[in-house]
Amino acid sequence: MQETDILVVGAGAAGASLGYLLKQAGKDVLLLEMLDAKKKNKLCAGIIEHRAEQAFMDIFGKTLDEAGLATMPMEKMLVRHDAYEMSHTMPKNNQSAQGKTQDLARADEKTQGFAANLRNYLKKGGKIAAKMAVKKAAGYEPGVVSYKALPRKRFDDYVLNSYLEAGGRLLDHTTVRSIDKERQVARCVNLVTKKTFEIKYNTLVGADGATSIVRRLLTGKRQSTTLALEAPVPLTLRETVIYLRPVDHGYFWYIPRGKDATVGCVYHKLGCRDSEIRKHFAACCADMGIKMENKIRGALIPDGSDVLLQPAEHCFLIGEAAGLSDNFTGGGIHYALLSAKALADALQGKKTYDEAMKPQLDAVHKNCSNANIYFAAGGKVVEFLGKKKTN
Numbered sequence: 001m002q003e004t005d006i007l008v009v010g011a012g013a014a015g016a017s018l019g020y021l022l023k024q025a026g027k028d029v030l031l032l033e034m035l036d037a038k039k040k041n042k043l044c045a046g047i048i049e050h051r052a053e054q055a056f057m058d059i060f061g062k063t064l065d066e067a068g069l070a071t072m073p074m075e076k077m078l079v080r081h082d083a084y085e086m087s088h089t090m091p092k093n094n095q096s097a098q099g100k101t102q103d104l105a106r107a108d109e110k111t112q113g114f115a116a117n118l119r120n121y122l123k124k125g126g127k128i129a130a131k132m133a134v135k136k137a138a139g140y141e142p143g144v145v146s147y148k149a150l151p152r153k154r155f156d157d158y159v160l161n162s163y164l165e166a167g168g169r170l171l172d173h174t175t176v177r178s179i180d181k182e183r184q185v186a187r188c189v190n191l192v193t194k195k196t197f198e199i200k201y202n203t204l205v206g207a208d209g210a211t212s213i214v215r216r217l218l219t220g221k222r223q224s225t226t227l228a229l230e231a232p233v234p235l236t237l238r239e240t241v242i243y244l245r246p247v248d249h250g251y252f253w254y255i256p257r258g259k260d261a262t263v264g265c266v267y268h269k270l271g272c273r274d275s276e277i278r279k280h281f282a283a284c285c286a287d288m289g290i291k292m293e294n295k296i297r298g299a300l301i302p303d304g305s306d307v308l309l310q311p312a313e314h315c316f317l318i319g320e321a322a323g324l325s326d327n328f329t330g331g332g333i334h335y336a337l338l339s340a341k342a343l344a345d346a347l348q349g350k351k352t353y354d355e356a357m358k359p360q361l362d363a364v365h366k367n368c369s370n371a372n373i374y375f376a377a378g379g380k381v382v383e384f385l386g387k388k389k390t391n
Contacts, residue, residue: 004030004169006347007186007201009176009214011037014319014336015207016159016168017059021344023166030199031168032188034175034208037160043230043299044152045264046257047074048333053148055337060162064150067158071148072258074240079386081244081379086386149240149257155333179204179217181312203347204315207340210300212321218311223323225300226250227272229281230264232294237261243284246379249327249371252284263290268303268327268371303327304368307361309339309353316353318343324360328367328374335360 006022008015011033019029033040048056048071053064064071077088164170171188177196178187186204189196206214210225235256243252243265250267265281278296285292302325310316318324324335342356350356367374 001185001198001200002030003200004028005201006030006203006205007199008032008205008207009186010034010206010208010212010319010321011160011163011170012042012207012209012319012336013156013159013333014321014340015205016156016163017337017340018205018207018318018344019168020159020163020166021059021341022347023163023168025344025348027347029163029168031163031170032174032176033170033172034191036172037170038157040156041153042156043228043264043297044333045230045253045255045330046149046152046262047255047330048148048150048155049329049331050147051331052334052337055334055341059337059341064148064155069150069154069158070258071150072256074147074149074255076238077240077242079242079244079378079382080389081246081382081386083388084382084386085389086382149255151257176213176217179214179315181218181315184314202314205343206311206315206317206321207319208321210302210320210323210325212317214315215308215311215317215321218315219308223306223308224303225272226266226268226270226303226327227274227277227298228264228266228301229277229296229298230262231292231296233261233263233290233292235259235261236288236290241288243287244375244378244382245280246375248280249375251330252281254288254290263288266301266330272300274298301325301332304364307364309357309361316343324364326364326367327371335364 005028008019008029008031011031015031019031022029048064057063060067075089079086079088173191174188175191176186177189184201186199186201187196188199204214206212208214211222216222237254238256240256241254245251245267248267248269250265252265254261254263263285265277265284267277267280270276302320302323304323304325304327307323308317309322318339319336320332322339324339325332338360339357343353345351345356346353
């Protein structure tokens with residue numbers, strides 16, 4: 001039997017960030033990874049929001065560019081819906097405006113509320129309320145935002161290497177078969193050698209994604225998920241392109257990442273209906289003149305309706321394993337980092353995990369419960385503020 005203070009299952013952005021923070025605090029940490037941690041390449045659009053970069057700075061003490069990750073700023077976005085297209089210049093990060101923005105946010109909270117503004121827009125066709133709605137649902141206010149593109153593997157490699165350089169331990173090709181909560185023992189298996197062994201832990205953390213084995217073993221069920229598709233393609237446009245599909249609560253994306261681009265889609269109302277999702281994916285690629293030469297990858301992502309932070313005593317979930325995902329914006333990286341930071345603080349006797357995560361939980365629940373309104377408003381914004389597509 002092996003022993004560790006903290007056993008983390010999953011060596012992605014969430015698990016490796018948590019491991020890094022705990023190693024910095026002098027904790028004994030062991031990471032398990034079902035695949036080869038240094039070779040795996042997680043499906044991800046590659047958008048790094050300002051919230052994610054701030055969380056990265058809080059954990060690693062430097063910006064993404066200072067860390068040598070060579071991000072690509074997203075300066076212009078084309079949003080398409082049916083026959084209409086809206087061009088949007090992305091607001092630039094302006095920290096000096098933060099105080100003013102916070103004042104505006106406080107004033108906005110005193111109004112009748114965001115959902116009410118949106119309903120009013122949908123009834124009366126007002127444009128300003130819808131534009132405000134989409135901005136707030138996307139999680140930003142003017143003056144404090146930036147969006148960057150970055151291949152996910154480059155990001156994950158940096159986080160994992162930081163953990164390993166801090167002295168963290170890692171077992172590749174290893175997963176958990178059973179969990180004895182009373183003895184605080186995880187029975188594990190090496191997927192290459194088929195050898196089984198036990199690991200005794202003081203704290204167990206599931207950071208193993210939307211199909212979390214830890215979550216299933218502790219609760220007896222899987223969380224609610226949606227199928228996402230993605231493929232890398234040659235760089236043809238410098239603009240980010242979003243095909244909004246309000247009827248299915250989802251979108252297709254084309255995101256330039258420097259030397260190439262990524263295309264993908266997710267439609268929450270279609271859930272995991274592979275053939276229907278692929279049909280919309282192919283139609284959007286054809287509309288952009290993209291010939292699919294690379295293999296299309298699929299992955300399950302949380303739909304945001306089933307968040308769970310602590311399934312048992314001495315056991316926690318972070319990132320997508322906890323169900324932390326935004327079904328309007330698709331944001332996930334910042335939730336991975338924020339939940340890792342919150343749990344690391346909790347395990348060092350600071351705020352409890354629940355207390356630290358309350359703002360994030362509120363955001364996930366808000367966007368999930370208001371998804372109908374947000375996607376409908378997004379379609380109306382493009383229809384009324386955009387123009388007919390020229391191609």
